[in-house]
Amino acid sequence: MIWQLDISVLSLIVLCAFATIMVKDLLSAAIIFGAYSFLMCLLWTEMGAVDVAFTEASVGAGVSTILFIAAAYQTTRIVKPRKSGRILAKILGLAAAIVMGLVLLAAETNFPGFADPGSPASRHLSPYYITHTLSDTAVPNMVTSVLADYRGFDTMFETAVIFAAGLAVIAILRRFKHTGRCELPETYSISAGYQDTIIRFISRQLVPFMQLFALYVVAHGHHSPGGGFQGGVILGASFILLAISYDLKLVMNRLNEKWNILLGNIGVLIYASIGFICLLMGANFLDYSVLSKILPATDPVMARSHGMLGIEIGVAIAVMAIVVTIYLNLASHGKLDKGL
Amino acid sequence: MDSFFIGIGVALCFLMLLTLHRAIHGPTAIDRIMGVNVVGTKTTILLVIIGTIYHRVDMFVDIALAYALLNFIVTIAASRYFQHHKNLSPRGYGYRFRREDD
Amino acid sequence: MDIVVIMLTVAGVFLFFATTVGILRFPDFYSRMHAAGKGDTLSSLLMLLPLVLYNFHELNLANLLLAMKILLIGVFIFMASPTATHAIVDAGFEAGAKPWVKKPEEEA
DSSP, X not given: OOHHHHHHHHHHHHHHHHHHHHOSOHHHHHHHHHHHHHHHHHHHHHTTOHHHHHHIIIIIIIIIHHHHHHHHHHSOOOOOOOOOOOHHXXXXXXXXXXXXXXXXXXXXXXXXXXTOTTSHIIIIXXXXXXXXXXXXXXXXXXXXXXXXXXXXXHHHHHHHHHHHHHHHHHHHHOOOTTOOSSOOOOOSOOOSOOOOHHHXXXXXXXXXXXXXXXXXXXXTTTTSSOOHHHHHHHHHHHHHHHHHHSOHHHHHHHSOHHHHHHHHHHHHHHHHHHHHHHHHTTSOTTOGGGGGGTSTTOOHHHXXXXXXXXXXXXXXXXXXXHHHHHHHHHHTTTSOSSOO | OHHHHHHHHHXXXXXXXXXXXXXXXXSSHHHHHHHHHHHHXXXXXXXXXXXXXXXXXXXXXXXXXXXXXXXXXXXXXXXHHHHHOOOSSOOSOSOOSOOTTO | OHXXXXXXXXXXXXXXXXXXXXXXXXXXXXXXXXXXIIIHHHHHHHHHHHHHHHTTTSOOHHHHHHXXXXXXXXXXXXXXXXXXXXXXXXXXXXXXXXXOOOOOOOOO
């Protein structure tokens, strides 16, 4: 913990947060929010939480900003004007917020202190994970082992939640040409894909390396910061780069709607089926040590490491498909023909 | 050497503060895109410097590479916005659907 | 070795300081973009090089791999940052940013 860097980055973050609220333009607010996310990732890194920083960088600073820009592209940049007056409502709102804050502060005094070594979490749980990770699972990265092995149920439902988010976006936004009911005012014709040789060339050169790097992040999650989520988001971001520098048709030729939903399904299915195979072999759900009976030449400890790799691959496939689906639906307002 | 790198980090943060002034106060949206691009590139450098201070650079290099990638993608996406909406600052107040010249 | 690292890092920070002064003080979007694009890329490269050299305190395979990874970041910034600059300037031109024109001096 370097307190000098802590204070400087925190002041930048507070400045960005104020600026996001007070700028009177939705596109600029989205972009400054991207800068806020970049600096937040820096703060996580400085605290030593590199996995969280990686996820914040890929999801928050990368994909979220692009989704905001795509939403501003299809709707408007104008902010509602501030109504003056209504003083009583504002005072009541402020009083409610202060009362809620005081209630939370009063409840917080019952918690153990910040980073207290005598708290129950630091006395029973953390020393067990720290001392037993390498001998139980042969994986040096403690975050990955807690995420994928000791707390594997939570990660499975997180993946299911990501899949449900993709389904929600499709349910809300997707429209086909022959339904005449919800006709929003159509925009004038969106021009054909912007053709710029430099950007197209650089994107074409960079996308294979991006995908290779994403696969490296997924496979190397056992030894360095990374894992399934981060690799999946970078894979999805590579497809978004193709969609931005060419047009949506190129990405739709490679990953059309049917394949997107299918891959999202397959990702969650891989995760759950590994758990079911463990159930069939006579152990608990998601207990990977019994996989050593079907995998050749592994002992129960290495089988847990291989099981973790299997579910990380499932998570990466699901996250990639869902990120591409959400971007395609947002950028083209549901029609999937041309967009940002 | 550690205190030297901490000093370099604080200097970079101060210079990023000055760039953020352009990102917040820039009269048009395109100035803000430029400011955020510069902030993103410098954050990549700051990540590797933090790794050097902690004496474990191998953990932080992967994050720095992902950062540089995503900074590039966000800048290209934000510039793509202006290919269609050729309007640097939004006009008028009020909430409405799109007009012709928005 | 430490002297080289210190000098290169200070040079990089000084170049970034010049970039910041350019971003704040130039009168026009296009000239600010000159400062931001060129100065930002060069100062990033100049600051990554001493971090590569600082790792070579002992020469073994892991450090060599690490040096190549940091150089990979450098190569990526060298390829991607000028492209991003080009994209921003193109967007500004399409959106109609006007160049700064010097006001004609009045006759005395």
